[in-house]
Each structure stands twice: as C-alpha cells, then as structure tokens.
Amino acid sequence: MKPVKVGICGLGTVGGGTFNVLTTNAQNIARRAGREINVAQIAARHTNPACDTTGVAITDDVFAVATNPDIDIVVELIGGYDVAKQLVLTAIEHGKHVVTANKALIAVHGAEIFAAAEAKGVSVMYEAAVAGGIPIIKAMREGLAANRINWLAGIINGTGNFILTEMRDKGRTFSDVLQEAQELGYAEADPTFDVEGIDAAHKLTILASIAYGIPLQFERCYTEGISTITREDVEYAEELGYRIKHLGVSNQTERGIDLRVHPTLIPENRPIAKVDGVLNAVMVNGNAVGDTLYVGAGAGAGPTASAVVADIVDLARTLEAGSGAQVNHLAYNVIDPVDVLPIEEIETAYYLRIQVQDKTGVLAAVASILSERGINIEAIIQKEPQEEESLAQIIILTHRIIEKTMNEAIGAIENLDSTVGHVTRIRAEYLD
Numbered sequence: 143m144k145p146v147k148v149g150i151c152g153l154g155t156v157g158g159g160t161f162n163v164l165t166t167n168a169q170n171i172a173r174r175a176g177r178e179i180n181v182a183q184i185a186a187r188h189t190n191p192a193c194d195t196t197g198v199a200i201t202d203d204v205f206a207v208a209t210n211p212d213i214d215i216v217v218e219l220i221g222g223y224d225v226a227k228q229l230v231l232t233a234i235e236h237g238k239h240v241v242t243a244n245k246a247l248i249a250v251h252g253a254e255i256f257a258a259a260e261a262k263g264v265s266v267m268y269e270a271a272v273a274g275g276i277p278i279i280k281a282m283r284e285g286l287a288a289n290r291i292n293w294l295a296g297i298i299n300g301t302g303n304f305i306l307t308e309m310r311d312k313g314r315t316f317s318d319v320l321q322e323a324q325e326l327g328y329a330e331a332d333p334t335f336d337v338e339g340i341d342a343a344h345k346l347t348i349l350a351s352i353a354y355g356i357p358l359q360f361e362r363c364y365t366e367g368i369s370t371i372t373r374e375d376v377e378y379a380e381e382l383g384y385r386i387k388h389l390g391v392s393n394q395t396e397r398g399i400d401l402r403v404h405p406t407l408i409p410e411n412r413p414i415a416k417v418d419g420v421l422n423a424v425m426v427n428g429n430a431v432g433d434t435l436y437v438g439a440g441a442g443a444g445p446t447a448s449a450v451v452a453d454i455v456d457l458a459r460t461l462e463a464g465s466g467a468q469v470n471h472l473a474y475n476v477i478d479p480v481d482v483l484p485i486e487e488i489e490t491a492y493y494l495r496i497q498v499q500d501k502t503g504v505l506a507a508v509a510s511i512l513s514e515r516g517i518n519i520e521a522i523i524q525k526e527p528q529e530e531e532s533l534a535q536i537i538i539l540t541h542r543i544i545e546k547t548m549n550e551a552i553g554a555i556e557n558l559d560s561t562v563g564h565v566t567r568i569r570a571e572y573l574d
Contacts, residue, residue: 145178146458149207149238151229152219153186156243156270158193159443160217160450165194171451175458183207208233215457217450218242227251230266234258239461241453243270243446249344249360252351256471266471267453272345273298273422275445276438277452282352282426283473289428291353293393295406295573298345300420300440301329301336302368302388306405307418310376310385316369328420338367339388339403346390349424350401354394355474359401362482366404375495375566378537379407382493382521384570385415391571398483407493407539407570414573425573433574486546491520491570494552496536499560500527505536511554517543533562539570 148164150157164171164181172178184195185204201207208216208229216233218240220226226247230240231254240259242248248255248268259266269279273296282291297303301323308319320337323329335341343363351358368388379386384407392401408415413435417423422440427433439445498504505524512519518541525535540548552565 143177143462145180146175146214146454146461147180147182147212148215148217148454149183149185149210149213150181150217150219151185151204151207152221153184153188153190153193154219155443156446156450157186157217157219158190159447160219161190161193161195163444163447163451164454167451171455175455177458179454179458182212183210204229205232208238209236213238214461215239215241215454217454218244218247219450221246223247223250227255230255231258234262234264234266237262237264239264239457240266241450241457242266242268243450244268245271245341245344245348249347249358252348252358252471259471265457267457268348269453270446270449272348273424273436274438274440274442275448276422276424276436276440277449278349278424278436279352280452281434281436282349283469286426286428286431286434287473289430291394292427292429293391294349294353294424294426295389295391295414295571296342296346296349296422296424297387297414297417298390298422298424298440299336299339299342299388300422301333302339302342303418303422304328304420305337306368306371306376306386306388309371309373310380311418313373313377315373316371337369339365342388342390342403346392346401346403349390350392350399352473353392353426354399354480355472355476355478356399356480357477358472359482362401364402364404364485368405370566371405371568374535375493375568378495378523379493379568380410381523382407382537382539383410384408384493385410386568387415389571397487399480400488401482402485402488405568407491407568408573412573486544486549488545489542490545491542491572492540492548493568493570494536494538494540495566496538496555497533497562498536498558499562500532500534501560504534504558504560507558507560508536508538508555511551512538512540515543515547515551517541517547517551
C-alpha cells in the first residue's frame with residue numbers, strides 16, 4: 143500500500159514531539175498501521191532545534207498544507223480559535239482528514255467542524271485534546287460502548303493539580319505555588335485558563351458529549367477556579383478525611399445532565415484522590431462495567447504526541463475505506479438534544495467554612511438555618527480563636543442537597559450579626 147502523507151501545522155512542543163515520534167518510531171508505526179506514514183510537509187513560523195527536518199518541505203503558510211493535493215492527513219497543532227478553525231475547515235473542504243490536539247477548538251466549534259467533515263466524507267480525530275497521553279476518548283467511544291455512562295469526574299488540568307498538591311503536602315499558599323508553577327513552565331504567564339477552570343471546562347465539554355451523546359455545550363459548563371482555596375481549607379478537608387481536587391464533574395440523572403468544573407472535596411480513600419502533582423486522571427462509571435480509572439501525563443511533548451500519532455495510525459488503517467469505517471465523531475450516530483442543568487439545579491454535598499464572632503449560640507443559629515431547609519449535617523469542626531483573636535471558625539460538611547437550597551442557607555448565615563465576611567463553600571462528591 144502507498145504511504146500515508148501527513149502535513150504537520152505547528153512545530154512547537156507538541157508539533158515537534160509529533161514529528162519526532164513519527165520519525166523515531168516509524169518502523170513500529172508502519173507495522174501497526176499496515177503502511178508507512180511519512181511527514182511530507184511542515185508549516186511553522188520557527189524551526190524547532192529538537193527536530194531534524196532534513197528533507198522535509200517546510201513553509202510558513204499553514205493553508206499551503208491544507209490545500210496540498212499530496213497530503214492525506216492534516217495535523218493541526220497551532221492552537222487557538224480563529225486561524226485553527228479556518229485551517230481545519232479548509233483542510234476538510236479539500237478532502238483531508240484532520241487530527242488536532244485543540245480542545246478549545248473542538249469544545250467551541252466542534253459541531254460546525256464535525257458537520258463539515260461528515261458532508262465531505264472525512265474524519266476529524268482529537269484524542270490529544272483531552273488529558274494528553276491518556277487514551278480516554280478512545281476508551282469512552284470504543285471500549286465503553288456497551289455501557290450507559292452514569293457519571294464521570296476528572297482531574298483534567300495538571301497545573302491546578304500541582305498547586306493543590308503542593309498546598310496540601312507543604313502547607314504553601316496558592317500564590318506561592320502558582321509562581322513556582324509558572325517558573326517550572328506548568329502555568330502560563332497568564333494562568334487564567336488553568337487556575338480558573340476554563341481549560342478543564344473545554345475538556346469536560348468534550349468528554350460529556352462522548353459519554354452521553356449530547357451536543358457540545360461549552361457555554362453551559364459551570365466554571366469555578368481554585369484561586370480562593372486557602373491552606374486552612376486544605377487542612378480542614380484533611381481533618382474531615384477528604385482531599386481537595388479541581389475536578390470536572392458530569393452526571394446523567396433523571397432530572398438532566400450536569401456539567402461543572404470546581405474545587406471538590408473527595409474522600410481520601412477514593413483512587414482519584416491519590417493522583418497528585420501534574421498527573422491527570424479520569425473516572426468513568428458505566429452501568430455494566432462499574433468504576434474505571436484512567437491515569438497518566440496530561441501534557442508535554444511525548445504524552446500528547448503519543449495521542450496525536452495514535453489518531454494518525456487509526457486513520458491510516460482505514461484510509462481506503464472512507465469515513466464510514468471510523469467511529470462517529472461523538473461516539474453516537476444519533477445525538478440527543480439534551481440541555482445541561484443550570485448549577486442551581488445540581489445536587490451535591492457541601493463543605494462550609496464560616497468565620498464568626500466568638501459568642502454563645504452562634505453554632506446553634508447556623509445549625510437551625512440548615513435544619514429549617516432540610517440540610518443535614520455530616521460533620522462539624524469548631525476552631526476556637528487564638529488568644530489574640532476574637533473570631534472563631536466553624537467548618538461544616540453537609541449531606542447532599544440542591545444547590546439553590548444551599549444558596550438560600552448561605553445567604554441566611556451571612557446575614558447573621560455574628561457572621562464575619564462571606565461563607566466559603568466547596569462542593570463535595572463521594573464518587574461512588
């Protein structure tokens with residue numbers, strides 16, 4: 143069979159890693175694919191000293207790759223929205239299959255891109271868009287195809303996981319660890335996408351669509367970051383037998399599907415609670431298989447390139463058979479137009495940290511507010527003030543309750559004369 147010709151757009155960390163994996167492992171990849179896979183053209187603004195591109199055609203125009211009649215598969219690794227979207231749609235219009243690692247592009251524009259690909263009879267593959275080297279998309283689209291997915295939860299941003307791990311293990315502050323994460327290259331100079339959950343929301347949007355066969359709805363994903371988490375919250379969670387992780391969570395319930403990214407208390411004995419540092423992890427619960435856990439590197443040249451090349455190999459195996467031989471882009475041939483529940487309608491347990499004046503009867507008043515709204519308490523910790531202080535801390539872990547009811551309770555607690563400042567609220571999940 144004739145070789146498959148690949149055009150790589152972008153030769154940065156992931157693009158360079160993809161080129162090196164394709165060339166270094168060329169013989170093994172050819173045995174798996176049943177044919178050679180050759181990099182025929184590269185589009186890049188700058189060379190990558192880690193790549194020996196001798197003999198490969200190089201251009202600074204990504205659209206030259208998308209329109210090159212000799213290219214079979216266009217690999218989009220330039221990132222961002224506008225140019226990347228135009229590049230992918232141009233490649234599709236010219237009959238090219240596409241592989242991308244661009245989670246933002248798929249989460250926001252995936253519906254339009256997939257429709258264009260289906261109209262042209264080509265495929266768009268995006269394994270590397272979620273959790274780097276963990277083959278979670280293939281696992282859910284193919285390995286778990288027999289299951290009704292009940293819920294999924296994931297640590298899908300390594301920067302946030304690194305920060306929370308350091309805060310827990312070394313008692314450091316958020317700002318201190320964030321600065322180190324930037325120095326180590328884990329976080330960008332502007333870390334908003336990582337620490338405020340936007341990056342994780344892109345990935346969760348994709349996972350939920352594959353899990354339930356629903357439209358991509360990034361705009362409906364509730365997103366909350368970790369910048370307000372304190373060392374005290376991490377310590378109190380440990381006292382209660384929990385760990386705080388920045389999770390993407392989605393459940394399929396009788397009332398609808400939720401889609402949310404936020405700091406989350408998890409029982410310390412759950413496997414995902416033990417995943418630390420920059421690692422990613424995704425738990426998926428299916429009605430036939432039960433709980434499954436996928437752990438690995440969520441970023442970096444090698445892990446992400448591994449996922450990109452896996453998609454290229456999948457396409458090479460069925461190139462002559464056309465798009466009909468590929469798994470549907472979102473795993474389902476029929477997409478269910480289900481809306482995502484607003485955050486006020488979700489049900490979960492809650493950790494509350496309340497700063498109050500050290501007066502008699504305050505705890506009873508707080509407990510009364512919760513009881514009046516049917517909110518049951520699982521555990522309470524009361525931290526007496528230090529000698530030089532006049533404020534005490536009340537930490538409460540509740541049972542599951544609808545969020546809008548908890549909002550009412552928090553409002554009432556904050557209106558107490560003895561309450562100082564805002565109540566800290568962190569959602570808790572048992573993941574069982």
